[in-house]
Each structure stands twice: as structure tokens, then as C-alpha cells.
Amino acid sequence: MIFHQNKVRIYLLVYVDDILLTGNNTQAMNDLVGKLKSKFTMKHLGLAHQFLGIKIDRYPDKYFLSQSLYAKSILQMAELPKCNSVANPSITKPAALSPPPTPIFDAVLYRRLIGALQYLTLTHPDISYAVNALSQHMHSPEPLHTVMLKKLLRYIQGTVDFGLPLTRSHLNLTTYSDADWASDPITRRSTSGFCTFLGETLISWTVKKQTTVSRSSTESEYRALASATADTIWIKRLLADFQVSHTQPVDVFCDNTSTIALANNPVFHARTQHIEIDQRFVRDNIQNNTIRLLPINTVDQKADILTKPLNTPRYKLLRNKLTIGPNTQLAGAC
Template sequence: MVPGSISFFIEHSRLQMGVSHQTKTRWLHRSLQGSVGYQGLSPAGSNAFLHGTLSESVFMQQPPGFEDSTKPHHVCQLHKSLYGLKQAPRTWYDKLHAALASLGFVGSQSDHSLFVKKDNSLVFVLVYVDDILVTGPSSVDCQHVITQLSNLFPIKDLGPLHYFLGLEVKRSSTGIFLSQTKYILDLLTKAKMVGAKPCNTPLSTSKIDHDSSLLENASEYRSLMGALQYLTWTRSDLSFAVNLVCQFMHTPKVSNFQAVKQILRYLKGIIDHGFSKCSSFPSIKAFSDADWAGCELDRRSTGGYCIFLGNSLISWGAKKQPTVARSSTEAKYRSLANTASEITWLCQLLADIGYCLPCSPQLWCDNVSTISLAKNPIFHARTKHVEIDYHYIREKVVAKHISLHYICSQDQVADICTKSLSAA
């Protein structure tokens, strides 16, 4: 895709969309429903940022070849944005926002990159900088929106959606399949590991040697970390491994770089893997877990979660907790609160598009004490040291916005986001 182009893609099914969350751009892998028998079109436009109108005074030197010989020391005042200006993304977004509002779209309060039109039929518009997705149950309505936008901005047809922002989209009769095969190949080429021997796990079960010498080329390490973080869009099995090696970006050591190489070798063996989105019963089911005192350096815990909409995995994450937990119950209680926050956001997003869940989201945890703590306030005397914001989960349970359930550790799906696992 050429820089500065606007690309539109139609994917119509019963309900399918992607979203972005906070500063992350993970919205494409959060498609709500797989599609059966959908098709795609992709008109595109050019020089999106040049359409933005500046609201403040911005001056620039006269460009080479266009100097006024009679006024050589004068400067130019810009009325339209240019590429390279800090104001360019904002002015373009304001311009597009006003255009979509004039067409009847309403911006989502949960995700400012999502616009919804609820007239005769649903139409969704999702914006990522100057790339746009248009989707809805009716291809006629989607095409009509694109035609209306073409009257406001110059666009051209880019063909069916198959590759977008590094993600490959493959369609079938049962749904869609998302992968990042080309991106992984480019990453292996960059790291000079195309011919590396594959391995079965992204991390070794043995501890990292923190007494090794410092890495000479720290910039290469940080560059690979950024590339690996982008892979977590479609690879939940990399969440814990990437989270772990990213903790040493400031002063990486040789042992840390060896751990990164193992992740790359793991990718070499599963380069064509991805995950599917298919139609299923639209209810939310979440799994929350934590590895208590898993970090041997500061004994902080790592929490993780996996959230499903029907049979489709739509959200996952691994995060090191900011403080030390005094017990496994406390560590999993904090992870439970973070998972509940993510569920709340997803429910708000579903409400924005006019969809009501048939039942309360189910949250599964493998710690009985944690579930009791969330349900029973008499445990407060034992948890005085727990930050108040983590009791957020208790309010959600009392209000019946979330139902808590026990699951045995052997069936805990979120375990993959909290620790390195063996190949067996």
C-alpha cells in the first residue's frame, strides 16, 4: 500500500468488524464474528493528510523552486496540512470525522476509531490513520457509503481485502483465517535467521541467566522487540514470551538475546500458523490467571487473560503486576480485576454497535479463594493492603455484570499467558 493512500474494504457477513484499543492497534484481530459467504472490495484514495484544514497559524519557508524573488525573506502561511506536520494526523481525523457525521455516522464512545450508522441497516467504518475499513451486513449499503465518500475524497479501487497492516486474511466457507506469514519471513530475514533450526516452544522452561554480560548491540535487540510485539496481534502463544524479553530492553544481556533467538526459532517452525474466526453462539467467556512471584528478580507476578466471543478468541494479554503480591490469591485477584476491566470495555463496545449479550459474561478462575474474595466482602480484613481499585471486580460481581466460575488448572486457557510451558 502506498503511503498516504486511503483504502476501503468491504466485508459483509452477519456481523464482522475490527477495533483498536487505547494506544494499541490490535483491532483487526478482534473481529466480532466470522463470516460465511462474504466478499470484499477495496477502493482507495490518495494523499489523505493533505485534506486536513489547519485551525492554528503554521508558517514554513518558501519551498525550493517556488521562491518569490521579490520577497525572498518572506514565509508561507499554511491553510492545509502537509505530511510531516505534527498536526497532520489530527486535522485529517477531524476532516474525516466531520465527513462521516454528515453521512449519518456516530462515533463510538468506547473506541474513537469506530463509527456506526444505524439507519435501514448497519454499516461500520473503522479508521486507522489513513486506512479505513467499511463493513456491514449489506454490500449495497457499504458500496453506497464508499460512493458518498468518493464525492468528498478522491479514491481508487485496491481490490479484495487479503493483506492489511501486515495481516493476511484468507476466506473460507466457515469463516476467516488471520496470519502474519509474510511479516514473520521479513522478520527472520532481518534477524538473519531464515535458516535457523525450528524449536517447539517460544521459551525454555529453565530460568534466564541474569549474570551474563551486556549485549553490545542494544539497538538491534530493541528493534526486534518492537517487531515481536506486533506479532502478538495474531499469536496469543507469544504473549508471555514477548512480555518477558521486553522487560530487559533498557540494558539487554547476552542471555536475553538468546531468549529472543529461541522465539524466532519457534516462529520458524510455525510460520504458517494463525487463528480462525467463525460464526458461533455470541456470548463472552473469559479466563484469568496469574503466576505468583514468577519473576526471580523482584518476585512480582505476571497476570494474563484470554477472552472469547463464542468460539472465537478476540482478546488476550500478559502483563507484569506493578507490585509484589503477598499470596497467590492476591496475585490472581489483581489479574481478575484487570480481566474484568477488559470485559467491561468489550461490553461497552458491543452496546455501541447495538448488540445486547444474551447472558452475563462468564469469568473463569482456578483459585477458590480468589473467587470467594470477589464474592464475599467479609474477607476485607485479610486484604487491607490490596489497592482499592482492584476491588472493582467485586462491584461487577455484586451487580451481576460478570459471573465468576471455578475451573481446574488443567483446563485454564489463560495459563499460556502467564508462564513458559513445556512442549508436551
């Protein structure tokens, strides 16, 4: 719920029986709390330190969101509270593994763990690809998938205190779009991945297997780009609700030169007819100055971590670019 009157802005978030209230006028917020308490049975808990299992650490220049206790409960559920940690959540060459004769987790526990891990990605976007890949086998997990799940849990053991910082900075949006062409060895569908930053803060990310088979890397990249553009437009509208005006085009970075050329080419070709809607959608938003499509080197493509398993050095580099890590200020205080 949003309240705007003169210069007073109040935002009320309700999830079942949990309420989060924020705004720019403390007196108006206190008055609203008083009115709510007169009508409902409520308890005022003061400044927010935790919401829906997400811990909120406050600092002068940022907030830090984490789910340490929730991550530990997942390890406890898997009966791996003291397992050895690993530096990478994914297995880069699963075909080279020899799966065990029996699964490490039964199907019911596998589904429970994957469901819990999906919620953990709220502050752990670095595991989004691994969780997405394992989620595709929830109906019938094989022993190999349980091995991959165990490695993901061992990675969480070593990053249990990692989280997502919300840093005070400028309010310009930046989006990174990528795709891994024909990455699924069975269906040959591609994986889309994109993420959006508000200033230096990661605010949105998506990992999704595409619904149709792409016949080229350009086509798969273009489908990802269209989805990233739609998400960026939605975020701009959401910012408008918070009275944050974003009049300049949003910089969208793509590392596929053919996709960029196709988006900027005003001539429609018959060979791109199968992605005509996506093509026209992206092009219209470029012409309307909603987005500005820019090239980026593959090495610097932040969304690469959302589309495929990576070797450990590359994975750590992109994880840092996503700003995911431990609470440095808390560590420094210790």
C-alpha cells in the same frame, strides 16, 4: 466511525491512509464509497484480503488472520531466514543456561526485533508471554536475553504460517484469568494473564507484570481477576456498539479457590485492605450480574500460557485451546 439508520449498519475503520469498510447493506456501502471518492483521492480495492500487514483468508464459516510475510521479514532482519525450528518459544530454566561471552544480537537490533515481535502477537498470541518477558530488558539486554530471543525466533520459523481463526459461532463471552505469583526473580512482582473468547473465537488477551508486589498467590490472582473483569466490561460495551446484546453474566474462570471465596465473601477483612478497591470492584460486578465467577481446574486454565514458560506438551495443549495453528483449510486444499 459507526453509521446506524433504520436497519442499515456500516462500520468504517481508518488507520492513517488505510480504510476498512464493512456493514450489512452492500448498496449503502457502495454509495458511501462513491461519496468518499468524490471528496478524496482513493482507490477501491474490493474485498479485503490484507489490512495493515495482516492477511485475511475468507471461508464460508470463518476468517483466518495471519502474518506470514511479516514473520519472515523478522527472521530476515535477524539474519536467521533458514534457522532450525523449535517447538517451544520459551526457555523453562534460564538460570541453568550458560550465557555466551558476547550477545547474539546487539542492543539496537534486539530492540528492533522486540518491537516487530510485539506487532506479530496480533495474530500470534501464543508468543505473548515470551515477547513480554524479553520486552522488560530492552533498555539493557544481556547475552542471556539474546539467547532467549534467538529461541523465540526459531519457534517463529516453525510456526510462520500460524494464525488466528475467527469462527462463526454463538456470541457469548467467556474470560479466563490467571496469575503467576512472584514470578520475577528480581522484583518479585507477579505476572497477570487473561484472555476472552467470543463464542469460539479468541478476541482479547493480555500479559502484564503487576505494578506492585503481591504478598500471596491469592492477592496476585485477585489483581489479575480485577483487570480481567475491567477488560470484559469494556468488551461488552464494544459489542453494544455493534448492536450485539449480551444480557447474561459473562463467565469468568479462575483456578484459585481462595480468590473465588474472597470475591464471593460479603464480609470485608482487614487483611485484604491493600486490595480493597479490586475486591469491591469484582464483588460489585458479581452482584450486578455483570460477571459470574466460576472455578476451573488448573489443567484446563487457558490463560496459563500467558503467565509463565511451560514444558512443550503443556504449551502445545494450551496453544490448541487458544485455537492458534496453521490454516487447516488451506493445508487440506494442498
